[in-house]
Amino acid sequence: MWSLYEAAQLRIHEEDILKEAHDFSYTNLKSITKQLSQSLASQINQSLKQPLHKAVPRIGARSYMSFYEEDPSHNKFLLTFAKLNFNMLQKLHQHEVADVTKWWKNAEFSRKIPYARDRVVEAYFWPLAISSDPKYSTARRLMTKLTACISILDDTYDAYGTFEELELFTLAIQRWDISAIESLPECMKVAFSAFLKIWDEIEPVTKSGNYSSLQHIKQAFYKLAQSYLVEAKWCHEDYIPTYDEYKENGIISSTLPLQIIAFLGFAGLATKQVCDWTISDPRIVKAVSLIGRLMDDIASHKICVAVSPTTSPRRIAMPKYLCQSQTLLQNCYTF
Structure with a gap:
């Protein structure tokens, strides 16, 4: 059963x-x-x-070992080796988190960008959920840093910038031109500089022969910024989007299209053909992204509304849609 x-x-x-x-x-x-x-x-x-x-496989494995140990018929040698393997790999994961935490603290984001949430450990769970394999250690570190930058980007659009400032900020991301943000607040300049620095760190890793997936990653990052700007516009105009509008934009604002193509690049799995296909909005990427968007909004809706109904622009239309959540999630596979 x-x-x-x-x-x-x-x-x-x-x-x-x-x-x-x-x-x-x-x-x-x-x-x-x-x-x-x-x-x-x-x-x-x-x-x-x-x-x-x-x-998440690693969390599931830890839980299963506890259950397995309680089984009178368990194999002691197998359990010992499983624990040893788990602990050794956990040490590697802890070093990875420590490395990214050190980067975050050295950059002084908490002081220079006071509205940005410190979500390093949470950000690490995204690449860890994709793969806990030791050979993807570099990919996990870079993916965590990029996810932390995505969180800064999200907070900039959700909790800080005016709509006019965000328009300039989005334009600067499109051009990757730091001179375009001269009139913006200092903390937004720090955020933009952090994005530029992460590209410098990423570039050597994303090269494979004569091809680099960096441009595809940058393009996906810009599309994410555009989706955040759409949400900011809805909030600025007190506009409640239709479900179709919410869904179309939410696929991008879920961050999953960016995270998928970035991890492929960091893990050395990206080719031009793979990247071109990934950013062409294939149905499987749309489905995964929409499921992620809906589940995230459903999980955080009650907390968000309790604080402020307009704290996050993308939450605006959720009350109308939440009552249909199961149907919506089932229909994620149909486009």
Whole structure:
């Protein structure tokens, strides 16, 4: 029954049989957990809350080892090696986080850009979720720095700049011309300089023969800035977008198109053909991005509204759409 429930997570839109299997297995598992051993019941409850297919592999592995250790029939040697492997790899991940944290503190972003949130550890979980493999250590470090820069960009549009300033800021990102921001506040200049520096650090890594994916990454970064400007315009004009408008812009503002193409470049997996395909808005990238956008907004909606209904422009239309969230997520696979 448990296996059926996990398998049903792989269903796509209009696979009604798997949808029925999911509902059937979920209901039955929920009803029998009190009849099972504490260890097995804990595993099933965790799976019902977050299925294996939708979890971060490293976090799932750590949880499973605890459950496995409680099983009387567990293999002690296998468990010992699993713990050793996990701890060794965790040390590498800790060094990666420490390296990026040092970069953040040395850049003095907290002082120079006071509106920017310190989200280094949170940013690290994005590339870690993509791959925890030791060979992608450099990719994870660079991806975390880029994600931290994306967070600064997001906060600049959401919490600081006026609409007129943001228009100039977006234009400067399009041209990558620092002279275009001379009239902007100092903290926005610091943010822009940070973006330029990250490109210098990224460039050597993104080269493969005569090709570099840096231009594709820059293009995706500019498209992200454009999507944030659209949201700022909605807020500036007190405009509530339609769902189609929200969806089209949200695919980009999810940051996933940028993160996908960036990780491919950092990991040495990008070719011109791969990058051209990725930025051509293929359906799979759209689906992943929209799912990410909807789940992020659904998760943060109550907190955001409690603070201020207009704290983040992209939250404006959410109350109308949240009641249809399950249908929207299922329809993410249809464009």
